[in-house]
Amino acid sequence: MADKTQSPNDAHTSQIWGGRFQSGPSAVMEAINASVGFDRNMAEEDIAGSLAHAAMLGACGVISSEDAAAIERGLIQVRDEIRAGQFTWKTELEDVHMNVEARLREIIGEPAGRLHTARSRNDQVATDFRLWLRAACDRIDTALAAYQSALIDQARAHADQVMPGFTHLQTAQPVSLGHHLLCYVELAERDRGRFADARKRLNESPLGCAALAGTAFPIDREMTATTLGFDRPMANSLDGVSSRDFALETLSAAAICAVNLSRFAEEIVLWCTRRFGFASLSDAWSTGSSIMPQKRNPDAAELVRAKPGRIAGALQGLLIVMKGLPLAYSKDMQEDKAPVFQAIDDLELAIAAMTGMAGDLSFHASALETAAGEAYSDATDLADWLVRELGRPFRDAHHIAGSIVKAAEARDVPLADLPLEIMQSVDSSIDERVFSVLSARASMQSRTSFGGTSPVRVREQVEVWTRRLSPADPS
Numbered sequence: 001m002a003d004k005t006q007s008p009n010d011a012h013t014s015q016i017w018g019g020r021f022q023s024g025p026s027a028v029m030e031a032i033n034a035s036v037g038f039d040r041n042m043a044e045e046d047i048a049g050s051l052a053h054a055a056m057l058g059a060c061g062v063i064s065s066e067d068a069a070a071i072e073r074g075l076i077q078v079r080d081e082i083r084a085g086q087f088t089w090k091t092e093l094e095d096v097h098m099n100v101e102a103r104l105r106e107i108i109g110e111p112a113g114r115l116h117t118a119r120s121r122n123d124q125v126a127t128d129f130r131l132w133l134r135a136a137c138d139r140i141d142t143a144l145a146a147y148q149s150a151l152i153d154q155a156r157a158h159a160d161q162v163m164p165g166f167t168h169l170q171t172a173q174p175v176s177l178g179h180h181l182l183c184y185v186e187l188a189e190r191d192r193g194r195f196a197d198a199r200k201r202l203n204e205s206p207l208g209c210a211a212l213a214g215t216a217f218p219i220d221r222e223m224t225a226t227t228l229g230f231d232r233p234m235a236n237s238l239d240g241v242s243s244r245d246f247a248l249e250t251l252s253a254a255a256i257c258a259v260n261l262s263r264f265a266e267e268i269v270l271w272c273t274r275r276f277g278f279a280s281l282s283d284a285w286s287t288g289s290s291i292m293p294q295k296r297n298p299d300a301a302e303l304v305r306a307k308p309g310r311i312a313g314a315l316q317g318l319l320i321v322m323k324g325l326p327l328a329y330s331k332d333m334q335e336d337k338a339p340v341f342q343a344i345d346d347l348e349l350a351i352a353a354m355t356g357m358a359g360d361l362s363f364h365a366s367a368l369e370t371a372a373g374e375a376y377s378d379a380t381d382l383a384d385w386l387v388r389e390l391g392r393p394f395r396d397a398h399h400i401a402g403s404i405v406k407a408a409e410a411r412d413v414p415l416a417d418l419p420l421e422i423m424q425s426v427d428s429s430i431d432e433r434v435f436s437v438l439s440a441r442a443s444m445q446s447r448t449s450f451g452g453t454s455p456v457r458v459r460e461q462v463e464v465w466t467r468r469l470s471p472a473d474p475s
Helices: 012-020 027-033 036-059 065-083 096-108 110-114 121-157 177-202 221-227 237-242 245-271 299-322 331-360 365-372 379-390 394-411 420-426 432-437 440-446 455-469
Strands: 162-167 170-176
Touching (some): 036 121, 065 110, 096 110, 162 440, 365 440
């Protein structure tokens, strides 16, 4: 099929960059070149950057104050139209920048053509992208704090609830349910730290770097950086337009965060099965089956469990896009935004879902306590008692305790029900005091070291986290 082409006057793209060309792009070229379908997500940021740029051009005398005022008035109208859903996006105008500028020209006429003085789409899009990701980091931080609060509320309510702790998904030692939940609070705090670090490093302004080499116009990059809330203007114009490590770092934080969320999501899936029976979700967070009327599925948790695949995929995709790109800007970099936008949307939805489920979970105390005492989970407490009360070296105590567990397994009884004389046949010094440590609850309560699972330590950590997440005292 023959390509459709345009005359120089067929599209506004020709008026913006088409002076060098005799004909317009083919339909396929237009389709592959256009990014407005996704970069229109940055319309607010694009207009904010243009407002700052126009004000700076006027203040520096690069354009007249009258033109600067007209541009400001027109951009505000464009922004209002976009917010009201009254803006017509045109694919033939390629991207958000050209769509905004074309509409600005319709509103104010010739002064619109002065807006692009001393900048390029290269520094413009880099500025927009940093502004967008900065706002995303702030939203994610707020969402993670809400997730932490939901976990802390549950930890406070279940500090004394014993449950099995696992290694290799095998019952290991009894722990407090509150302690288990606080682990995810700690993980979320490190996620917040990673986003805060990414935000700090991305908060530099590329605006004024122009295409790649800076500009000959007497501009004030400090002014635009300050206006847009950046810490400083970027010091190297090549770096300003060609770097996307700020997006990679944010995606890295997003991928790690998604993995952390997926671990709790998987536990919710397991806990809600009849095989575990540790917890249940209400109807608000469950679905059914189209064929099996008895089914109750934790689909929200399963979907969160799947999100790391998409988010880590976005990170890997952008790494490959950027690999080996020479300085400065290449059109390859247009492929940076769509996967980032999708990944951030996915992560924000996953955090919201986990926050809802964390607060919704109902725990089944009897099942948790029964499971906590299974599989000789108090065997380490027996070994510790032999060290503490009888002075046995831990390696010897470990061997003695293992032999006693073997004897209990042969009789199919828990350690607490094994006759004392059987224990004494392994080590004659063992006396009746040993039974004081042979229960899941005693085991949990004994772990009083800092960071341990004792309810005393759990309640302390709940209060620490409550204070950390409370709004600062305005006084």
